[in-house]
Amino acid sequence: MNIAQLLNQMPGAVAQGLIWGIMAIGVYITFRILDIADLTVDGSFATGGAVAAILITNGVHPWVAVLAAVAAGMAAGAVTGVFHTAMGIPAILAGILTQLALYSVNLRIQGIGTDLGSRANVPMSINKYKNMLVSLRNVGQFTLENPIWLMLLMTAILIGAMYWFFGTEYGCGLRAVGANPQMARAQGINTGTGKVAGLMISNGLVAFSGALMAQYQGFSDVSMGRGAIVIGLAAVIIGEVIFGKLFRNFALRLLAVSIGAIIYYLVIQVVLWLGLSTDDLKLLTALVVAVFLAMPHWKSRIIPRKRKEAGQHA
Amino acid sequence: MREEPMLVLRDIRKTFHPGTVMQTVALAGASLTLNRGDFVTVIGGNGAGKSTMLNAVAGTFPVDSGSISIAGREVTHLPEHRRAVLLGRVFQDPMTGTAATMNIEENLALAARRGEKRHLRWGITQKERALYREKLASLDLGLETRLGSKVGLLSGGQRQALTLLMATLKRPELLLLDEHTAALDPKTAEKVLTLTDQLIRENELTALMVTHNMKDALALGNRTIMMHEGRIILDLKEEEKRSMTVGDLLEQFEKTSGRKLDNDRMLLAT
Numbered sequence: 001m002n003i004a005q006l007l008n009q010m011p012g013a014v015a016q017g018l019i020w021g022i023m024a025i026g027v028y029i030t031f032r033i034l035d036i037a038d039l040t041v042d043g044s045f046a047t048g049g050a051v052a053a054i055l056i057t058n059g060v061h062p063w064v065a066v067l068a069a070v071a072a073g074m075a076a077g078a079v080t081g082v083f084h085t086a087m088g089i090p091a092i093l094a095g096i097l098t099q100l101a102l103y104s105v106n107l108r109i110q111g112i113g114t115d116l117g118s119r120a121n122v123p124m125s126i127n128k129y130k131n132m133l134v135s136l137r138n139v140g141q142f143t144l145e146n147p148i149w150l151m152l153l154m155t156a157i158l159i160g161a162m163y164w165f166f167g168t169e170y171g172c173g174l175r176a177v178g179a180n181p182q183m184a185r186a187q188g189i190n191t192g193t194g195k196v197a198g199l200m201i202s203n204g205l206v207a208f209s210g211a212l213m214a215q216y217q218g219f220s221d222v223s224m225g226r227g228a229i230v231i232g233l234a235a236v237i238i239g240e241v242i243f244g245k246l247f248r249n250f251a252l253r254l255l256a257v258s259i260g261a262i263i264y265y266l267v268i269q270v271v272l273w274l275g276l277s278t279d280d281l282k283l284l285t286a287l288v289v290a291v292f293l294a295m296p297h298w299k300s301r302i303i304p305r306k307r308k309e310a311g312q313h314a
Numbered sequence: 315m316r317e318e319p320m321l322v323l324r325d326i327r328k329t330f331h332p333g334t335v336m337q338t339v340a341l342a343g344a345s346l347t348l349n350r351g352d353f354v355t356v357i358g359g360n361g362a363g364k365s366t367m368l369n370a371v372a373g374t375f376p377v378d379s380g381s382i383s384i385a386g387r388e389v390t391h392l393p394e395h396r397r398a399v400l401l402g403r404v405f406q407d408p409m410t411g412t413a414a415t416m417n418i419e420e421n422l423a424l425a426a427r428r429g430e431k432r433h434l435r436w437g438i439t440q441k442e443r444a445l446y447r448e449k450l451a452s453l454d455l456g457l458e459t460r461l462g463s464k465v466g467l468l469s470g471g472q473r474q475a476l477t478l479l480m481a482t483l484k485r486p487e488l489l490l491l492d493e494h495t496a497a498l499d500p501k502t503a504e505k506v507l508t509l510t511d512q513l514i515r516e517n518e519l520t521a522l523m524v525t526h527n528m529k530d531a532l533a534l535g536n537r538t539i540m541m542h543e544g545r546i547i548l549d550l551k552e553e554e555k556r557s558m559t560v561g562d563l564l565e566q567f568e569k570t571s572g573r574k575l576d577n578d579r580m581l582l583a584t
Contacts (some may be wrong), residue, residue: 169423169432172416176424179413186372186411188398188429 048210073207399429
């Protein structure tokens with residue numbers, strides 16, 4: 001085992017972590033703020049990649065392509081939202097339905113301009129599309145071309161934007177929808193449209209992340225979002241476990257999610273370096289996330305709830 | 315000029331789970347008119363339809379038939395969140411009225427904008443904070459120094475007092491109190507009740523308060539109504555109320571309904 005080889009992998013892991021971190025912030029919005037486990041993301045991540053790839057390979061500027069990807073992701077979130085609120089389908093199932101539908105949609109998006117009208121993979125080499133925003137080719141360099149800089153900047157801007165949004169009157173209302181829907185309605189907030197809005201924002205971010213990922217890896221693939229929800233949850237939970245006590249501020253909590261995603265990818269690199277097969281990665285991730293999700297449940301059974309007891313006295 | 319009644323319920327009917335073994339007639343033609351400034355206490359046995367009536371007014375579910383108007387506005391077919399502009403509500407469970415994961419000032423700011431369009435401007439202003447501090451200080455619970463504390467850290471009594479403040483922060487046309495002291499210990503319940511009476515008087519509110527405490531029902535407000543099997547069977551005006559004891563009230567109930575009053579939580583102490 002060569003330690004230099006591991007160190008060589010680290011910049012790539014950080015870049016990947018930053019890209020997935022944006023996706024994980026999207027997951028945080030549904031999972032922690034709206035209290036919905038939204039499985040749309042596995043599909044909308046790939047949708048983001050597909051839209052960006054098909055536009056970039058057709059000569060559209062990458063920034064425009066990314067914006068289009070965000071719009072497509074928001075549309076996907078809206079569909080899940082309508083399934084859930086207007087049609088009364090449980091949120092998890094609504095997400096699964098959209099995710100499944102998106103698989104076909106993504107094949108069709110990637111197939112635009114081909115004879116078959118459907119394609120599983122869209123290659124876009126950095127050699128050919130030199131203006132792409134991020135590429136893994138530059139990740140080892142100490143230049144401004146290194147995707148880590150742009151990713152850091154975009155993460156900072158996004159966290160700032162989310163901090164602002166969820167501090168506004170409208171954003172506070174959305175938080176109330178997730179925190180206590182009954183109270184939200186009593187304050188005149190439409191919980192249905194609130195959930196749809198939250199799902200749209202979340203999936204817009206997820207598609208944004210997918211659009212960046214496709215550029216980074218130099219291709220878009222219909223199955224690139226498989227297991228995205230679990231990676232997103234892993235990032236959220238790692239961030240909470242490490243920084244939960246330290247970071248109280250909302251912006252810092254989002255930062256913790258992004259750092260959580262980076263840590264996730266660093267750990268992945270280490271276990272691969274230790275000899276784990278990439279084929280077993282998803283099994284490992286799922287088990288780790290399951291254990292961390294179980295933590296609050298175990299804690300409540302073992303440690304007496306001091307706070308709750310104290311709360312019963314007036 | 316004749317003044318508009320603050321609440322008019324006309325022959326409200328509601329059956330839950332119709333056509334199943336769980337079918338329950340919760341409201342069987344309830345009619346009620348509240349004038350401006352009325353503070354009405356509501357009593358009745360288990361399943362008499364007290365909470366259901368309040369929830370029908372709030373729009374938690376659509377009614378089967380009948381009509382509801384609040385402050386002259388026909389609201390029978392309006393969803394819950396669109397009626398909120400007219401209503402202040404405090405629930406039985408202290409957890410229901412506030413958002414536990416948000417802090418005190420955020421909860422208040424949400425309530426200050428009840429029923430208004432929520433814009434993309436900052437959710438709480440400095441000016442508001444000063445007002446909230448002042449209002450919280452008047453509760454005398456020490457909450458004025460804890461604006462940034464999560465509501466989940468408060469006790470049940472503190473949460474109920476906060477919910478009460480939230481319900482009246484923006485003046486409601488009608489205040490709905492659904493056994494809001496039932497989950498509190500007697501001392502705290504008394505405190506919250508005093509605060510309720512004080513807020514209603516100060517703001518000259520119209521209120522509908524369900525209670526399980528017969529003594530409170532007689533002591534507070536200017537009217538007491540008694541419900542039985544989804545209908546209002548007794549409506550006591552101020553003068554009648556004043557001369558009445560809990561014993562008289564029980565007797566009245568038995569006479570009108572033809573059976574003894576049963577309410578698990580009813581406090582019969584005089």
